[in-house]
Amino acid sequence: MITPQKINRNAKQIQAEVLSNKKVGPYHHMVFAVGDMAAHSKPGNFVAISVGGEQSSLILRRAFAIYRASDKGPMGGSIELVVAPHGQGSKWLCGQNVGAFIDMVGPLGTAFGIPTTNANTMLIGGGYGSAPLFALAEVLKNRGCRVDMVLGASTANKIYAPLEGKRSVSSLTLTTDDGSTGIHGQISEAIPRLIREYSTEVIYSCGPMGMLSAIAKIAEDFDIAHQCAVEEAMACGIGVCMTCVIPVKNEGGIKMVRTCIDGPVMDGAEIIWDRKTVMDAL
Amino acid sequence: MITPQKINRNAKQIQAEVLSNKKVGPYHHMVFAVGDMAAHSKPGNFVAISVGGEQSSLILRRAFAIYRASDKGPMGGSIELVVAPHGQGSKWLCGQNVGAFIDMVGPLGTAFGIPTTNANTMLIGGGYGSAPLFALAEVLKNRGCRVDMVLGASTANKIYAPLEGKRSVSSLTLTTDDGSTGIHGQISEAIPRLIREYSTEVIYSCGPMGMLSAIAKIAEDFDIAHQCAVEEAMACGIGVCMTCVIPVKNEGGIKMVRTCIDGPVMDGAEIIWDRKTVMDAL
Amino acid sequence: MSALDFSTKIGSKRFSNPIFTASGCASSGQELSQFFSLTEIGAIVTKSIMTKPRTGRATPRMAETPSGMLNSIGLQGPGIDAFLENDIPWLVANQVKIIVSIAGETVDEYGVLARRLRAVPGISAVEVNISCPNVENRGQVFACHTDTATAVIEAVRRNIGGELPIVAKLSPDVTDIVEIASAVINAGVDGLALINTLLGMVIDTNTMKPKLAGKTGGLSGPAIRPVAVRAIYQVHQAFPNTPIVGMGGVASGRDALELVLAGASAVSVGTASFGNPMAALQIRNELSELLTQKGFSDFRDAIGFAHRGV
Amino acid sequence: MSALDFSTKIGSKRFSNPIFTASGCASSGQELSQFFSLTEIGAIVTKSIMTKPRTGRATPRMAETPSGMLNSIGLQGPGIDAFLENDIPWLVANQVKIIVSIAGETVDEYGVLARRLRAVPGISAVEVNISCPNVENRGQVFACHTDTATAVIEAVRRNIGGELPIVAKLSPDVTDIVEIASAVINAGVDGLALINTLLGMVIDTNTMKPKLAGKTGGLSGPAIRPVAVRAIYQVHQAFPNTPIVGMGGVASGRDALELVLAGASAVSVGTASFGNPMAALQIRNELSELLTQKGFSDFRDAIGFAHRGV
């Protein structure tokens, strides 16, 4: 069972300066000066950002997975995000210029758990879901793990896979729904073969809920550990609103846990992925 | 009686580029590329501007008197505004950089009426209320009128009186409530003496309602014409909401007329300035 | 728009498209005609008119609020005679579809207004704004109780003759809007207009007094859209065959679609026209594009779609 | 703050300052304590607790709206036993002022909860959230009718003993909030909490279905502030001696002052804490500064100031 825990004890609210904002394919790669926050950030953590400026009608923060954090540099600590300009809030963020100050709360949430022995790991990312996996890959590699990375998206340019991100991985497989690059098909279709090929012992995943659900099923079939970073709509990001919950198994029943505090990284085997089961239990 | 008229028939909605934005004392002097709108703008007209950007929680336009309009120039027609950064909307506008596009409707409202003979005119402006008077002074001077200008504010740097604006006036008198420049005291206190001195036949005024009301009283005492540009809170600026009304005399009773259509320039003698009279009549 | 049948019906009347103006937000139409041709939208709903000329309230009459505004106009207007003499002929001459909104202080006043409208050619419907204080009953709003709401509609029905569709405009400030809707439907309305403004107040923290001269005012704009959607959804669920003219915070084609999916047969644009004089036309165009994108060939198939197979 | 007496009273209890959290918007307090010390604000109002553990609703549980949001949590919570065992001791140990909010599905459930609270040390008041569906009466919300509202308060009053102030939390979704206030005051409450959320709905125009799993949800945030101010003003006007805990869209000291001037003896911060974890503390500081600027030396002189000499 997942034991409920309290808000990430390193979380702080800061005004973070935009140090860089570059378009990379359909995404924006953004760097922020965050001081101490960088040193406390672990792969899997996220930040919550105010959007829309002072007169904004958008009153809720937006969550973004930390792509990488570096606690040294000419500007002190910094973190990097990969932002998809999707709706009003993310478009506003992508439109911020270098030098602008952004209201940010972080680091928030759980981090990916690191195996104590040097296991064979597979990191699976969908779309911008790949973002937190590169920093994770580095940590795993330093622990002596084998790191196989599989990145998928609907089409080639939606795969976020920067060159420097690849240096820590033993293999990199790409998949696209439209076949424009790599293996043709949904990312989950390719996974079983790869698990066998690389003798995977632990899966880490991040991406759309449908993808995570499919991988959870595969991990169960292979009986291997699966840590996934989920994405539920969050109003507060700090555990006070109860909007971001996900159903997990609980003494034969069901329990709603907050993905901003008990997640976003969770044990894929604990989550109840089937909506019908959930609706029946409520 | 003021005959109701319809919306300024030259009004258009345009995206106006910010050509210049300079701080002048406590105000911002801003220039916008407006194309044809410039040629149709007359002293006294105003524009209504959307504020706060796309995610704005501010849903109503803000009105600004046209300071000057010029229908030729390297960028085509342009208009100039003098904006006091007061609340959320005006601060946002003052924060817009050159090159930004602003949603603007104009020209709106009535213009100052020009005497058919060469009368002695006095132009009285309070605070940013001086803005529309400089263009008016030019027109009056070209008509052969004597133009005496009186500008007042609470303190010296709140008097908006650019050098180039003064070329059309026969005399310029300044007043400040704190005595920091010009005559010490409220602008209306100085007026009776000046009317006598300059044999004023027509008064034009623009500024806070309290000032306009005091001047209306003086004009009545001297029995001279008084055109004033009023400022009532406006939700639409185009005559459809009925929020911007001001009480005028009507067959012994009272009538509420829209200051965005029947104003902002109105006959000071028609307006019922006394709030008690109005409240009793309602 | 080629493939889309964009027309809609309220009672016996057909409108070329479902985007109307909201009462009190387009005056009597002429002012907006400077920005687009009024024949481009489904109908102009005129400002609620009373029997006599009304001065309305003192200023300030409005206060901006987060994503909304309060107004307290007090039904300023020229009275039915001047209205029929000056405003209607212009609209008729310009071939604008007209819905006349009426308001009264007594049940009788509504009856008188209905009688005055029965013989007027060129009107497509009458909207009965019952969100008015009843001077005969301690200023209680007609729309807040089933008996007064019913009395007003019956007076209108009796006086208007059989032809003109009657649309009752309801207030959201009630415990159970479905109950009020049910009462006016039983009294014989052909449609409902949902929603009028919510009662609100702003206090000016500088003067430390209510900002509006009338103290309270009506809250409108995007802030209230979720309340409008909920009201329309509830009423459409209970009375799927009664056409609803939806309104409340619609500022884009997406917003209009939301109200249509909830159950609106037409959508009125109110406060949005203050911020953007072209709003009604733009919303019409955006809605038509959205419907086409989603594969609708008949606007009427989208009405209440959110209720199906949830 | 030196010159200002910032304390306030609800019934017999005194609070060091009038800024509270709003129920359901601070969980049980611990999470916010990471951002500021909870003893800095007047009180923590805990999330409405029921007798048994509740799973709450399915997701999506929220939808952002213009200057507001909808929520449909379904009163997820650990139940009164676990709450008293885990949450209260932490708050007490940290010397936080506590107002416990309770919710029930039946009149009896409220009574049971009140009885469980009577012996608990360290609680300063109980907030009775009567904006809950009554399972014994077709899911009608208790707060919507005087008889059910009264029944709940009487059950609480009977069971809680004489000590603890009772605050009834009312819903704005009623025809006449003064009538409901009057009923619960007669039933013996020491204070009122105004307002709970407004019932709203958002339809997702992509899926063309209601966005929330629970279809409707509660609207909160700055969008509803004018409704809150109006409700507080009306109720304070009718019952100037009943303390009101005001809430609804307060995001700044200016906003809090607005509610105080309307008649609130304390102000709860809800949705604003989602956008800004420091909101409650910042609002406390801003309000104290504003009051001082305006020359108040006692916070209580500002309560209901907008009513005087208008």
Ligand SMILES: Cc1cc2nc3c(=O)[nH]c(=O)nc-3n(C[C@H](O)[C@H](O)[C@H](O)COP(=O)(O)OP(=O)(O)OC[C@H]3O[C@@H](n4cnc5c(N)ncnc54)[C@H](O)[C@@H]3O)c2cc1C
């Ligand atoms: C833990 C976590 C990590 C994330 N990491 C990234 C990232 O690295 N890069 C990135 O581009 N985006 C990320 N997102 C998504 C991001 O938070 C925004 O939801 C997204 O940018 C859309 O916001 P918007 O304002 O542009 O869209 P809008 O459509 O204007 O607003 C979306 C609104 O819906 C809510 N919402 C509804 N469904 C969801 C959902 N499934 N997920 C999140 N919010 C939802 C949002 O909170 C917001 O209120 C992450 C979300 C979470 C919860």
Ligand SMILES: Cc1cc2nc3c(=O)[nH]c(=O)nc-3n(C[C@H](O)[C@H](O)[C@H](O)COP(=O)(O)OP(=O)(O)OC[C@H]3O[C@@H](n4cnc5c(N)ncnc54)[C@H](O)[C@@H]3O)c2cc1C
């Ligand atoms: C005809 C006219 C001409 C104007 N000319 C100028 C000008 O040349 N330069 C300038 O700086 N300002 C001018 N103003 C004032 C300007 O429109 C704004 O009201 C002002 O900038 C404050 O807006 P804000 O958003 O900054 O303040 P906020 O306090 O955030 O918002 C003010 C809000 O209150 C309303 N409001 C309340 N009282 C009034 C009032 N007396 N007048 C106008 N709006 C009110 C506004 O419409 C708006 O909704 C003019 C106003 C009018 C009506």
Ligand SMILES: Cc1cc2nc3c(=O)[nH]c(=O)nc-3n(C[C@H](O)[C@H](O)[C@H](O)COP(=O)(O)O)c2cc1C
């Ligand atoms: C300034 C103003 C005046 C209004 N006048 C009337 C009116 O005379 N009669 C009426 O039935 N509704 C009136 N309304 C309500 C609108 O018609 C509409 O129901 C409400 O504003 C909600 O829609 P919106 O959010 O699109 O404005 C008025 C609204 C505003 C803002």
Ligand SMILES: Cc1cc2nc3c(=O)[nH]c(=O)nc-3n(C[C@H](O)[C@H](O)[C@H](O)COP(=O)(O)O)c2cc1C
């Ligand atoms: C996510 C969320 C959960 C809430 N839960 C409760 C609750 O459990 N009990 C209650 O009485 N009110 C609850 N409320 C209502 C708030 O306490 C408050 O009355 C309302 O949100 C208005 O204030 P605000 O605009 O500051 O949020 C909740 C509100 C929100 C947004």
Ligand code: FES
């Ligand atoms: S986002 Fe508020 S509790 Fe998780």
Ligand code: FES
């Ligand atoms: S501002 Fe709307 S009518 Fe004048």
